[in-house]
Amino acid sequence: MIYTRWRLLGALCLLLLPTVLLAQTTLTPAQYQQDFDYFWTTVNENYCYFEKKQTDWAKVRTYYGAQLPGITTKAQFTRLLENALNELYDNHASLSTNLPDSRRLLPSGTDVWAQYQQGKPVVVAVRVGYGAERSGLRPGMELVAVNDVPLTQAVPPLLGHCLKIVDEAAREVALNQALAGTHDMLRKLTVRSQGRLLQLYPDKPTAQLENIRYAGLLESRQIGTVGYIKINNSLGDNRLMTAFDSTLDALAATTGLVLDLRETPGGGNSTVARAIMGRFITLEQGYQRHEFAAEEREFGIKRSTIELVSPRAKPYTRPLVVLVGRWTGSMAEGITVGFDAMRRATILGTEMARLNGAIESFRLPNAGFGFNIPTERLYRIGGLPRENFVPAEQVDLTALPGTDAELNKALELLKAAAKP
Template sequence: MLRSVLRLFLLVLLALPAPLRAQPPAPLTPAQYQQDFDFFWTTVHDNYCYFDKKQTDWARVRTVYGAQLPGVTSRSQFVRLLENALAELYDNHAGLSTNLPDSRRLLPSGTDAWARFEQGKAVIVAVRAGFGAERVGLRPGMELVAVNGVPIEQALRPLLGRTLKTIDAAAREVALNQALAGTHDQARQLTVRAGGKKRMLYPDQPTAQLENIRYPALLESRQIGTVGYIRIHNSLGNNALVAAFDSALTRLGSTTGLVLDLRETPGGGNTVVARALMGRLLTQEQPYQRHEQPAEEREFGVRRSWLELVAPRPQPYTRPVVVLVGPWTSSMGEGITVGLESMRRATIIGTEMARLNGSIESYRLPNSRFGFNIPTERLYRVDGLPRENFVPAIRPDDTIPGDAGLARALQLLQTAKP
């Protein structure tokens, strides 16, 4: 009986006029691609707030990539064109809301190691705990010689912008880490040098862990001696974290100090969650960061800036707090860190954070319908220090085996006055 019903349904469907059947989206016309590109270019031109830090010639971006539009006949080709155009900003806080199978992984959320040029060599400076790079033995201090058999300097060339007035150190570092992160569809082979010997490491085997990141919960919490510990699992954009954090902090309410671990928050988050978390650590309302919107000043000649406040929430935790940070503390994680430090509510231990620029705003292309994000507001510590320039005053001792940051935090809290 069921088979007969299904057969009848299919016959009726086939008998319907073509316009009534489900149809794939019609391909865009050249004029629609042009309209989307113009919208993209103008939006970035008018609203991106860090051009003064860049060597990007944005007017030339319009010329170089606009000239490629006549050859664009598919969505994937257009995505790649916009990816390349946006990469001219070499800004890890700017990106598209879509990608292709062979797109570069996002920084820092899509990488498990960080490198920097030191005395002309590409040196690993941080490795993400619990991921493939650490599992296969990549360690800070190793020299990165090649990626997938391509020497580093050669691997960088296609990742450096075509419109840069000069290739500065910041552009080279972004390109270096894009090469290190790799693409979504290709397993990486990293050639490193350590102790004078070369080694081949395969961080994406047997599985590309970065493509399927799963966390057991929004956070992890436990008591270590008399000290409470809460580690956020990249969930600062999930409003459910507020209840989970409240519950964990209530259970740890009798501890003599708290470690708030933000070292695995590369995906950023939202200010509702951030203010909720900080609010449980305060007893009075305080400003935690300064905003500035340059677009308004460019258009009207009137500077606009303001302080954002955090209000205390019920059952405040009043004991000493240490925040742990690192290269995978990004965006909203950086905001919480700088905010708690500004309000003198926490001691910060760690290395440089992700140093993402400002606060992003999302836009949607009128025809292609996918979005893109760019920083439109500059963010500062309350005293005026740009958020991306903040560096913790206390750095963990890397010679200590195990989790040096946590060890230093526990040592500090165990000697702190209540």
């Protein structure tokens, strides 16, 4: 669930291209200082995941505050705040503006995800239908360089300057920032596969990540007796509710359903989420727990709530499998843990985007643009942090390349469930 302090679509922080910084009247040094103080204080008082970060936020104020006297343009100030926010190494924290050479946002602005395995950067997931996949990149390949810069050199500059120690989470974020590149960068990836070095060009002939287009809010079809619905990153669009209802109605006679959330990195809103979940239950149930960190930090009194889902008309009661992956983010992660908590679906796939909490948006008083940070911790009803959820049914993406192993396994499960 996403809250805002100013009128902003909940999914804004994860849109592929935030509003590009517009030329405006130059601010005074005092105004830059005021905006920076507001930014630092707001994060200090409201960001709810400091306890699992190695960030020295007090040092952030000193380190970046010392750079303010050299700031004379909004572009420079934007870069300073980008770097300061990057100290949190949190993919759910972002500015609402960017520069042409800003880093693409994770996960919505990338098509490859990698982790360090035994000290080596290895591809663990590739976004289906995007340039990385078309160029030949596959899970299991070892990454060597980006644009001919070895990753051993490309990653360290993306790590924060104000970390107490560099933990694995910070290294993973920096690695994937290097792989995502900048908005104005055409990437060349050097990988090692089966002992050979390969040169791959995921942004040729066009930089697709800057021009994502979907055929519709969702896609659907019937596969034998099983229904299939894929959400196309539209969980923040209220029109999806009507489209989903009519699509599910058309598949009402199927023996089971696959709900594909593998292309939902851009967040959404809980109204749409509850509308979807409500079509699969017959009793009101809780789907996720919220904790409000700022109130606890200020008063020492813990506050938490459980959000409920109410059943809606014409419930679909047959077996349901939900497909998830690295591009299942934010509100889609909430839907996933909700279905799991309500024991209404089998969750199948890989780790999700692991985006922290619910975000809130704030606007700088002078510069006019905003920033978004997680201000509520989110949990599965049973107490597991939402970002730590892992599907019960996992799939090895390195097996049977060129096939949709997750969908095939889902169909097998539903076929077995339909047997008398």
